[in-house]
Amino acid sequence: QVQLVESGGGVVQPGRSLRLSCAASGFNFRNYNMHWVRQAPGKGLEWVTFISFDGSNSYFADSVKGRFTISRDNSRNTVSLQMSSLRGEDTAVYHCAREAPSSRGFDMWGQGTMVTVSS
Amino acid sequence: DIQMTQSPFSLSAAVGDRVTITCQASQDINNNLNWYQQKPGKAPTLLIYAASNLEIGVPSRFSGGGSGTDFSFTISSLQPEDFATYYCQQYDNFRVTFGPGTKVDVK
Numbered sequence: 001q002v003q004l005v006e007s008g009g010g011v012v013q014p015g016r017s018l019r020l021s022c023a024a025s026g027f028n029f030r031n032y033n034m035h036w037v038r039q040a041p042g043k044g045l046e047w048v049t050f051i052s053f054d055g056s057n058s059y060f061a062d063s064v065k066g067r068f069t070i071s072r073d074n075s076r077n078t079v080s081l082q083m084s085s086l087r088g089e090d091t092a093v094y095h096c097a098r099e100a101p102s103s104r105g106f107d108m109w110g111q112g113t114m115v116t117v118s119s
Numbered sequence: 120d121i122q123m124t125q126s127p128f129s130l131s132a133a134v135g136d137r138v139t140i141t142c143q144a145s146q147d148i149n150n151n152l153n154w155y156q157q158k159p160g161k162a163p164t165l166l167i168y169a170a171s172n173l174e175i176g177v178p179s180r181f182s183g184g185g186s187g188t189d190f191s192f193t194i195s196s197l198q199p200e201d202f203a204t205y206y207c208q209q210y211d212n213f214r215v216t217f218g219p220g221t222k223v224d225v226k
Contacts, residue, residue: 035215045155045163045206047215059213062120095162103168104210105153111162 002026002108004096009113017084022096022110023077030054030074033099035106036081038092038115048094051079063089086117121145121211125218131226138194140221142207147187153208154183154192156201157220163206167192197223 008020022034036048051058051070058070064083072079079096093114097106122145132138142152150170155163165174167183170190180195194201202225207218 033213037215037217044220045157045208045217047208047217050213050215052213057213061214100165100168103153103165103172103174104151105165105168105174106155106163106208107165107174109162109164 004098004108004110006094006096006110006113009094009115011116011118012086013119014087014117016086017082018086018115020081020083020094020113020115022079022081024079024098025077027098027108029077032101034072034079035097035099036070036079036094037097037106037109038090038094039112040089040092043092046092049081050099083115086115088117091115091117120214121148121209121216123207123209123216123218125207125221127221128219129222129224131224132197133226134197134199136197136226138197138201138223140192140205140207142185142190142192142218144188144190144209148209148211150186151210152183152185152190153210154181155206155208156203157206158203166205194223 005023049060049070067085069082093112095112096110098108100107124143152170154167157163171183204220204222206220
């Protein structure tokens with residue numbers, strides 16, 4: 001089955017860390033750039049970060065730069081988002097998304113995992 | 120960073136109506152513009168890529184146009200399943216920005 005499945009969300013106190021994972025199946029994961037996109041409750045979509053197909057390049061939104069890191073394991077078909085120094089404004093559903101090589105659109109999304117930053 | 124604006128913020132329409140949403144970039148993005156549909160509690164789905172190309176499996180009532188800084192998205196005849204929020208998204212050198220979204224609801 002062709003899908004992306006996120007895990008690792010939960011409730012975390014401000015200033016603490018959390019690691020999200022996205023497991024890919026049903027396609028050749030190592031060929032695809034991957035992204036994380038988040039959506040705060042009742043708000044719009046916010047791009048968070050990108051990692052290239054081979055893990056050699058990554059970029060971050062200014063709102064998370066220096067606090068979040070992204071990595072991937074092409075042998076396990078997973079991409080991970082390590083979040084540290086979490087803030088209330090990081091509360092959101094976090095989706096991983098696949099970038100289509102030809103169109104550069106995000107043609108596959110996971111259902112998301114909820115992260116709540118609260119004391 | 121490139122900023123994206125969309126208008127209107129929301130609109131009310133009836134089944135069969137023609138609906139048009141506009142999206143503007145703060146600088147020239149060529150045709151690096153995609154459109155997504157999102158329904159409540161669901162992940163977004165890609166409808167249009169590179170400004171005017173219909174994603175495989177997307178009905179032909181959806182269309183997109185524009186280049187540079189000004190883009191449009193049209194639903195030629197609104198169907199019941201089209202009530203949703205629509206987002207434009209630009210992609211410039213691996214940095215991505217979404218527009219604020221346009222909610223299309225029932226008149």
